[in-house]
Amino acid sequence: MRYRLVALDVDGTLFCRRHEVSPRTRAALAAARRRGMVTVIATGRMPHSALRISREIGGGPVVCCNGAAVLDEHGSYLEFREIPGDALAQSLVLGRRFGALMHCYTPEGKVLDQPLAHFLDTYRWIRAGETPLRAALAAARMWGANQTRLVRRLERWALAHDRPPVLKVMLLGDPDRLQALADEVRRQVAGVEVTSSGKGNLEINAAGVSKASGLAALGERLGIPPEAMIAFGDSDNDLAMLRYVGLGVAMGNAAAHVKAAADRVAPCCEDDGVAHVLEEVCGR
Known part of the structure; x- marks a missing residue:
């Protein structure tokens, strides 16, 4: 064919x-x-x-x-x-308990708390192939391109009735702790898929x-x-x-x-x- x-x-x-x-x-x-x-x-x-x-x-x-x-x-x-509301809330609570850095992907853009930690993580990721200045500028452009929105605490934002649908949750952190977190999410949270695009992250989507x-x-x-x-x-x-x-x-x-x-x-x-x-x- x-x-x-x-x-x-x-x-x-x-x-x-x-x-x-x-x-x-x-x-x-x-x-x-x-x-x-x-x-x-x-x-x-x-x-x-x-x-x-x-x-x-x-x-x-x-x-x-x-x-x-x-x-x-x-x-x-x-x-x-979108990820069902109860599953989203449970996943974020578990992510916080395991010390993961978390953000949510919505049709309107990226939603996160802990902005400094997130910016530094993005900078480190880009820095592997760039000079420090170019990496910092690229990280800033990426925040703008992704229409990043800051909230006080993701778990509370997730409970709001007027929030946009969440398509994916990204969790970042130590690989060993993330593996334990993945096991816990699979054990406790119904209605989600857990995968990864690298050893330093977990990615949660709706089941199927x-x-x-x-x-x-x-x-x-x-x-x-x-x-x-x-x-x-x-x-x-x-x-x-x-x-x-x-x-x-x-x-x-x-x-x-x-x-x-x-x-x-x-x-x-x-x-x-x-x-x-x-x-x-x-x-x-």
Whole structure:
């Protein structure tokens, strides 16, 4: 079957140390679009961030917040699945108890408390590939792009009747404590999925939500079956997507269990793994 859609994780897949798409990968994606393929950003990131990256690579719909939201290339919501209120409140209480730094993704933007700790965490994440000044400026731009809103305490905000729907909760902290927290959330909280996009975070969505569920909803609208899809990813939150599509590709920098779930393994992100596979499968 001719592939008609390519789904792309961002961090560790499209973006490497410098948080940008390489020229070779841009060219490979442009060639895929010329052959009629739909390019889809499939990420745990916010809708605003996912749309910006989609436009950078030439456009297309996005599956974001780990599949909790599906948007067309103009930014209109096609689907979204919010976390039930009781499950959200329980998850935030547990996250606070375990000392996690937390924020919530909503259709209106990111909501958080502890702003200084969050800003420093964003700065450290960006700093890996930038100078200190550029990293600080990029962190500030990211806050603005994500329409970040500050509240006094997330647990209280979550109980408000007029708050927007929450698509995803991100929890950051020590990997060992986060693993214990994940076990506790799975044991105590009904109606949620728990995954991760790196060893220093946990990501909570409504039950049944994954990048695979987002691709399924999008594929139904576009008339594209999973067998006609390729997906690239590197983390736990990519596992369902890699198993769902006709060709699931794990990056060379992915963990061993992610590679084991894929149909094939590409070179590392830094070595243009996405481009390498697309050039082989779709041509230049």
